[in-house]
Each structure stands twice: as C-alpha cells, then as structure tokens.
Amino acid sequence: KQEVTQIPAALSVPEGENLVLNCSFTDSAIYNLQWFRQDPGKGLTSLLLIQSSQREQTSGRLNASLDKSSGRSTLYIAASQPGDSATYLCAVENTGGFKTIFGAGTRLFVKA
Amino acid sequence: DTEVTQTPKHLVMGMTNKKSLKCEQHMGHRAMYWYKQKAKKPPELMFVYSYEKLSINESVPSRFSPECPNSSLLNLHLHALQPEDSALYLCASSQVGAKPGNTIYFGEGSWLTVV
Numbered sequence: 001k002q003e004v005t006q007i008p009a010a011l012s013v014p015e016g017e018n019l020v021l022n023c024s025f026t027d028s029a030i031y032n033l034q035w036f037r038q039d040p041g042k043g044l045t046s047l048l049l050i051q052s053s054q055r056e057q058t059s060g061r062l063n064a065s066l067d068k069s070s071g072r073s074t075l076y077i078a079a080s081q082p083g084d085s086a087t088y089l090c091a092v093e094n095t096g097g098f099k100t101i102f103g104a105g106t107r108l109f110v111k112a
Numbered sequence: 113d114t115e116v117t118q119t120p121k122h123l124v125m126g127m128t129n130k131k132s133l134k135c136e137q138h139m140g141h142r143a144m145y146w147y148k149q150k151a152k153k154p155p156e157l158m159f160v161y162s163y164e165k166l167s168i169n170e171s172v173p174s175r176f177s178p179e180c181p182n183s184s185l186l187n188l189h190l191h192a193l194q195p196e197d198s199a200l201y202l203c204a205s206s207q208v209g210a211k212p213g214n215t216i217y218f219g220e221g222s223w224l225t226v227v
Contacts, residue, residue: 004154031214032214034215034216036218041200041223042220042221043116043118043202043218043219043220043221044155044202044204044218045218046215046216046217046218049214049215089154089155091216093214093216098143098145098160098162098167098168099157099160099168100145100157100216101157102154102155102156103154104153104154105154
C-alpha cells in the first residue's frame with residue numbers, strides 16, 4: 001500500500017530565504033508526482049507535475065525533483081515571500097490509474 | 113479555462129436531511145473525483161468516475177451516493193449523514209489516457225457541517 005510522508009510538518013522562515021520541502025513514498029510504481037498548494041479553507045492548486053520518467057520540473061521560483069528509485073521528491077522554493085505561506089502537499093498517482101495518494105502536507109509560514 | 117466549480121461553498125444539514133453537492137468542469141476531462149478532507153489532514157479519495165462510469169469506490173458508506181449525469185457534471189448525494197461526516201468535500205478532474213502526465217485540477221471545495 002502506497003504511503004506518502006512529508007517532512008517537515010511545519011516550517012517558519014524569514015522572507016527571502018530559500019527552502020526545501022521533502023516528500024517520500026514507499027512504492028516506486030508511480031505514474032507521476034504532483035505538488036499542490038492549499039490556502040486555509042480553500043481547494044488545491046497544482047504547482048508542478050513530474051512524470052515518472054522525468055527528474056525535475058521548474059516553474060518560476062519553484063523547482064521540484066523526483067528520484068523514483070529512492071522514493072523521494074523535493075520542492076525547492078527560492079527567495080520565499082509572505083504570499084508563499086500555505087500548506088504544500090505532494091501526491092503520487094500509482095500505476096493502475098486514478099488513485100492519487102496525498103501526503104499530510106507541510107505548513108509553511110514566511111515571515112515578513 | 114482550468115476551473116472546477118463546486119456548489120454550494122458551505123452547507124449545514126441535519127442528520128435526517130437529503131442534500132447534494134455539485135461539481136462542474138468544462139475542460140473536456142473524462143475523469144472526475146470526489147475527495148474528503150478533514151481539518152489538517154490530507155485529502156482522501158472517495159470516488160472516481162471515468163467516462164461517466166464509476167471506476168473506484170473507496171469503500172465509502174452508502175449514505176454518500178455519487179452520480180455523473182454527463183461528462184461535465186458530478187454530484188454527490190447526501191442522506192442520513194453523521195456529525196463525523198463534517199468535512200471539506202473536494203471535486204477534481206483530469207484527462208484519461210494521457211498518462212503519466214495527467215494534472216489533476218481541484219475545485220475550491222464544499223464545506224459540509226452535519227448537525
């Protein structure tokens with residue numbers, strides 16, 4: 001059974017700092033890994049999707065990497081801003097289709 | 113248009129009521145999902161529809177009844193719910209068959225409170 005773990009559970013950093021969020025998964029038979037952002041009381045916004053054959057994806061100040069063999073992904077946020085404060089969730093879609101399993105998320109707070 | 117629209121945003125219902133949550137997307141996606149999310153917990157998959165047919169039911173109690181009347185709409189019918197069913201219900205959609213690059217798009221969710 002696929003399990004997704006995110007470390008740390010919470011993180012508080014000063015504005016401008018670069019930071020790394022970690023995600024690990026137990027079953028490497030995945031189609032893709034996706035990073036989402038969730039603001040309090042809101043839905044999920046997709047940030048980056050890495051296909052199983054890819055190693056990384058970049059969008060603006062965000063860079064996500066995937067090491068499928070070791071079951072790890074990182075989300076790198078450069079030059080953090082207060083507007084980045086949110087919960088970041090990683091999710092893996094298993095082969096076999098449709099079942100996307102989420103980690104518990106990392107709650108990020110960027111202090112101005 | 114990369115939007116999934118959910119209504120209502122908030123719903124309060126008694127344990128004997130019957131209500132429905134609605135979800136709509138116009139991205140041409142043929143896979144649609146219902147997730148349940150409790151406070152400070154990750155979303156948990158409830159149901160998946162593929163080409164308007166129920167593909168996955170994650171052992172959800174029968175008091176939750178999904179319906180996919182067409183390729184753009186997804187409903188979740190609620191009846192005889194319990195207070196512990198209070199949660200954020202998220203609808204999502206994605207393409208089918210274009211794996212492994214299927215981005216999942218989520219709606220803003222419907223906050224359900226059962227009293």
